[in-house]
Amino acid sequence: DAKTTQPPSMDCAEGRAANLPCNHSTISGNEYVYWYRQIHSQGPQYIIHGLKNNETNEMASLIITEDRKSSTLILPHATLRDTAVYYCIVSPLSYNQGGKLIFGQGTELSVKP
Amino acid sequence: GAVVSQHPSWVICKSGTSVKIECRSLDFQATTMFWYRQFPKQSLMLMATSNEGSKATYEQGVEKDKFLINHASLTLSTLTVTSAHPEDSSFYICSGQSNTEAFFGQGTRLTVV
Numbered sequence: 355d356a357k358t359t360q361p362p363s364m365d366c367a368e369g370r371a372a373n374l375p376c377n378h379s380t381i382s383g384n385e386y387v388y389w390y391r392q393i394h395s396q397g398p399q400y401i402i403h404g405l406k407n408n409e410t411n412e413m414a415s416l417i418i419t420e421d422r423k424s425s426t427l428i429l430p431h432a433t434l435r436d437t438a439v440y441y442c443i444v445s446p447l448s449y450n451q452g453g454k455l456i457f458g459q460g461t462e463l464s465v466k467p
Numbered sequence: 468g469a470v471v472s473q474h475p476s477w478v479i480c481k482s483g484t485s486v487k488i489e490c491r492s493l494d495f496q497a498t499t500m501f502w503y504r505q506f507p508k509q510s511l512m513l514m515a516t517s518n519e520g521s522k523a524t525y526e527q528g529v530e531k532d533k534f535l536i537n538h539a540s541l542t543l544s545t546l547t548v549t550s551a552h553p554e555d556s557s558f559y560i561c562s563g564q565s566n567t568e569a570f571f572g573q574g575t576r577l578t579v580v
Contacts, residue, residue, distance in 0.1 A: 390571075397473070397560050397571035398511070441510070454501065455562065455569055457511040 473572025
Protein backbone atom coordinates (compact mmCIF):
# COMPACT_ATOMS: atom_id res chain seq x y z
CA ASP A 355 0.00 0.00 0.00
CA ALA A 356 1.07 3.55 -0.68
CA LYS A 357 2.46 5.37 2.33
CA THR A 358 1.20 8.77 1.29
CA THR A 359 -2.09 10.65 1.36
CA GLN A 360 -2.96 13.35 -1.16
CA PRO A 361 -6.14 15.26 -2.00
CA PRO A 362 -7.81 13.67 -5.03
CA SER A 363 -8.09 16.88 -7.02
CA MET A 364 -7.14 20.56 -7.06
CA ASP A 365 -7.70 23.52 -9.33
CA CYS A 366 -5.24 26.32 -10.00
CA ALA A 367 -5.46 29.47 -12.08
CA GLU A 368 -2.95 29.80 -14.89
CA GLY A 369 0.04 31.87 -13.83
CA ARG A 370 -0.56 31.35 -10.14
CA ALA A 371 1.40 29.08 -7.85
CA ALA A 372 0.10 25.56 -7.39
CA ASN A 373 0.71 24.10 -3.94
CA LEU A 374 0.17 20.35 -3.74
CA PRO A 375 0.20 18.82 -0.26
CA CYS A 376 1.19 15.30 0.74
CA ASN A 377 1.03 13.51 4.08
CA HIS A 378 3.55 10.76 4.82
CA SER A 379 3.35 10.37 8.58
CA THR A 380 4.95 6.90 8.61
CA ILE A 381 8.03 7.86 6.62
CA SER A 382 11.22 6.09 7.67
CA GLY A 383 14.59 7.71 8.24
CA ASN A 384 16.11 6.34 5.03
CA GLU A 385 13.15 7.22 2.80
CA TYR A 386 13.14 10.11 0.39
CA VAL A 387 10.10 12.02 -0.80
CA TYR A 388 9.68 11.78 -4.58
CA TRP A 389 7.26 13.67 -6.78
CA TYR A 390 6.24 12.48 -10.22
CA ARG A 391 3.49 13.60 -12.54
CA GLN A 392 1.60 11.80 -15.26
CA ILE A 393 0.01 13.54 -18.17
CA HIS A 394 -2.82 11.58 -19.72
CA SER A 395 -1.72 8.34 -21.42
CA GLN A 396 1.98 8.95 -20.87
CA GLY A 397 4.58 7.51 -18.54
CA PRO A 398 5.28 9.30 -15.25
CA GLN A 399 7.70 12.21 -15.37
CA TYR A 400 10.16 12.89 -12.55
CA ILE A 401 9.77 16.29 -10.92
CA ILE A 402 11.86 16.48 -7.77
CA HIS A 403 12.89 14.59 -4.66
CA GLY A 404 14.31 15.36 -1.23
CA LEU A 405 15.23 13.90 2.14
CA LYS A 406 14.76 16.61 4.74
CA ASN A 407 15.96 19.87 3.27
CA ASN A 408 13.88 21.97 0.93
CA GLU A 409 14.77 21.47 -2.71
CA THR A 410 14.31 23.54 -5.85
CA ASN A 411 14.92 22.83 -9.50
CA GLU A 412 13.79 24.29 -12.79
CA MET A 413 10.39 22.64 -12.51
CA ALA A 414 9.34 23.01 -8.91
CA SER A 415 10.16 23.47 -5.25
CA LEU A 416 9.74 20.86 -2.55
CA ILE A 417 9.07 21.92 1.02
CA ILE A 418 9.42 19.18 3.65
CA THR A 419 8.30 19.81 7.22
CA GLU A 420 10.85 19.51 9.98
CA ASP A 421 9.31 16.30 11.29
CA ARG A 422 9.20 14.97 7.69
CA LYS A 423 5.60 13.88 8.10
CA SER A 424 4.35 16.03 5.26
CA SER A 425 5.54 17.94 2.25
CA THR A 426 4.33 20.41 -0.36
CA LEU A 427 5.19 20.54 -4.02
CA ILE A 428 5.11 24.06 -5.40
CA LEU A 429 4.78 24.88 -9.09
CA PRO A 430 5.58 28.61 -8.97
CA HIS A 431 3.78 29.71 -12.13
CA ALA A 432 1.37 27.04 -13.29
CA THR A 433 0.62 26.74 -17.00
CA LEU A 434 -2.05 24.76 -18.82
CA ARG A 435 0.61 22.15 -19.64
CA ASP A 436 1.00 21.44 -15.92
CA THR A 437 -2.45 19.83 -15.89
CA ALA A 438 -1.69 16.26 -14.81
CA VAL A 439 -1.94 13.76 -11.98
CA TYR A 440 0.78 14.42 -9.39
CA TYR A 441 2.09 11.57 -7.30
CA CYS A 442 3.95 11.87 -4.00
CA ILE A 443 5.94 8.75 -3.15
CA VAL A 444 8.28 7.84 -0.30
CA SER A 445 11.04 5.32 -0.93
CA PRO A 446 14.68 4.66 -0.08
CA LEU A 447 16.94 6.40 -2.56
CA SER A 448 18.74 3.21 -3.43
CA TYR A 449 16.69 0.35 -4.74
CA ASN A 450 19.41 -1.93 -3.45
CA GLN A 451 17.84 -1.17 -0.10
CA GLY A 452 14.60 -2.62 -1.29
CA GLY A 453 13.10 0.60 -2.48
CA LYS A 454 10.23 0.53 -4.93
CA LEU A 455 8.08 3.32 -6.26
CA ILE A 456 4.58 2.48 -5.02
CA PHE A 457 2.04 4.88 -6.47
CA GLY A 458 -0.97 6.09 -4.53
CA GLN A 459 -3.99 7.77 -6.08
CA GLY A 460 -2.26 11.10 -6.56
CA THR A 461 -3.74 14.56 -6.99
CA GLU A 462 -5.36 15.50 -10.27
CA LEU A 463 -4.33 19.11 -10.85
CA SER A 464 -6.38 21.14 -13.30
CA VAL A 465 -4.85 24.44 -14.38
CA LYS A 466 -7.54 26.74 -15.70
CA PRO A 467 -7.19 29.82 -17.93
CA GLY B 468 20.13 12.26 -21.23
CA ALA B 469 19.01 9.00 -19.72
CA VAL B 470 15.68 7.72 -20.97
CA VAL B 471 13.74 4.49 -21.18
CA SER B 472 12.46 3.65 -24.63
CA GLN B 473 9.35 1.47 -24.58
CA HIS B 474 7.84 -0.28 -27.61
CA PRO B 475 5.31 -0.66 -28.97
CA SER B 476 3.33 2.35 -27.84
CA TRP B 477 0.12 0.54 -28.62
CA VAL B 478 -0.87 -2.94 -29.76
CA ILE B 479 -4.10 -4.75 -30.57
CA CYS B 480 -4.07 -8.53 -30.41
CA LYS B 481 -6.52 -11.38 -30.61
CA SER B 482 -7.57 -13.26 -27.53
CA GLY B 483 -5.30 -16.23 -26.88
CA THR B 484 -2.21 -14.78 -28.50
CA SER B 485 0.91 -13.48 -26.79
CA VAL B 486 2.31 -9.98 -26.86
CA LYS B 487 5.84 -8.83 -26.07
CA ILE B 488 6.66 -5.35 -24.78
CA GLU B 489 10.26 -4.11 -24.83
CA CYS B 490 11.96 -1.53 -22.70
CA ARG B 491 15.45 -0.29 -23.41
CA SER B 492 17.49 1.97 -21.18
CA LEU B 493 19.40 4.59 -23.13
CA ASP B 494 22.48 6.37 -21.75
CA PHE B 495 22.31 4.47 -18.48
CA GLN B 496 22.35 0.92 -17.19
CA ALA B 497 19.17 -0.26 -15.55
CA THR B 498 20.20 -2.55 -12.74
CA THR B 499 16.56 -2.91 -11.77
CA MET B 500 13.47 -2.77 -13.93
CA PHE B 501 9.94 -2.33 -12.65
CA TRP B 502 6.78 -3.20 -14.58
CA TYR B 503 3.48 -1.50 -13.86
CA ARG B 504 -0.06 -1.84 -15.11
CA GLN B 505 -2.62 0.95 -15.12
CA PHE B 506 -6.36 0.63 -15.72
CA PRO B 507 -8.45 3.64 -16.76
CA LYS B 508 -8.96 6.23 -14.03
CA GLN B 509 -6.68 4.31 -11.69
CA SER B 510 -3.13 4.67 -10.44
CA LEU B 511 -0.11 2.64 -11.50
CA MET B 512 0.01 -0.81 -9.95
CA LEU B 513 3.40 -2.46 -9.55
CA MET B 514 3.40 -5.90 -11.14
CA ALA B 515 6.97 -7.09 -10.76
CA THR B 516 10.58 -6.16 -10.12
CA SER B 517 13.49 -7.64 -12.01
CA ASN B 518 17.23 -7.40 -11.61
CA GLU B 519 19.56 -8.05 -14.50
CA GLY B 520 20.36 -11.72 -14.84
CA SER B 521 17.99 -12.98 -12.18
CA LYS B 522 14.37 -14.03 -11.94
CA ALA B 523 11.72 -11.41 -11.48
CA THR B 524 9.92 -10.90 -8.20
CA TYR B 525 6.18 -10.64 -8.68
CA GLU B 526 3.77 -8.69 -6.51
CA GLN B 527 0.99 -10.55 -4.77
CA GLY B 528 -1.80 -11.51 -7.11
CA VAL B 529 0.24 -11.21 -10.31
CA GLU B 530 0.52 -14.47 -12.24
CA LYS B 531 4.16 -15.10 -13.09
CA ASP B 532 3.33 -17.66 -15.76
CA LYS B 533 1.09 -15.20 -17.52
CA PHE B 534 3.36 -12.18 -17.37
CA LEU B 535 6.83 -13.38 -18.35
CA ILE B 536 9.63 -10.95 -17.62
CA ASN B 537 13.11 -11.20 -19.04
CA HIS B 538 15.92 -8.89 -17.97
CA ALA B 539 18.87 -10.42 -19.75
CA SER B 540 21.01 -7.30 -19.96
CA LEU B 541 21.45 -3.96 -18.24
CA THR B 542 19.80 -2.19 -21.15
CA LEU B 543 16.90 -4.44 -22.14
CA SER B 544 13.91 -5.89 -20.34
CA THR B 545 10.84 -7.48 -21.86
CA LEU B 546 7.34 -8.29 -20.63
CA THR B 547 5.40 -10.97 -22.47
CA VAL B 548 1.68 -11.23 -21.85
CA THR B 549 0.91 -14.85 -22.65
CA SER B 550 -2.48 -16.11 -23.82
CA ALA B 551 -3.89 -12.63 -23.57
CA HIS B 552 -7.56 -12.12 -22.73
CA PRO B 553 -9.72 -9.00 -22.88
CA GLU B 554 -9.28 -8.45 -19.13
CA ASP B 555 -5.54 -8.01 -19.77
CA SER B 556 -6.28 -4.90 -21.78
CA SER B 557 -4.47 -2.13 -19.95
CA PHE B 558 -1.69 0.45 -20.06
CA TYR B 559 1.65 -1.19 -19.27
CA ILE B 560 4.59 0.94 -18.13
CA CYS B 561 8.19 0.01 -17.43
CA SER B 562 10.68 1.85 -15.27
CA GLY B 563 14.44 1.44 -15.44
CA GLN B 564 16.33 2.23 -12.30
CA SER B 565 19.94 3.03 -11.72
CA ASN B 566 21.27 3.34 -8.18
CA THR B 567 19.66 6.66 -7.55
CA GLU B 568 16.95 7.43 -10.06
CA ALA B 569 14.02 5.85 -11.87
CA PHE B 570 13.17 6.58 -15.50
CA PHE B 571 9.83 5.64 -16.97
CA GLY B 572 8.93 4.47 -20.44
CA GLN B 573 6.09 6.09 -22.31
CA GLY B 574 3.82 3.11 -21.83
CA THR B 575 2.14 0.52 -24.04
CA ARG B 576 -1.60 0.51 -24.58
CA LEU B 577 -2.64 -3.15 -24.96
CA THR B 578 -6.08 -3.96 -26.31
CA VAL B 579 -7.12 -7.60 -26.51
CA VAL B 580 -10.08 -8.32 -28.78
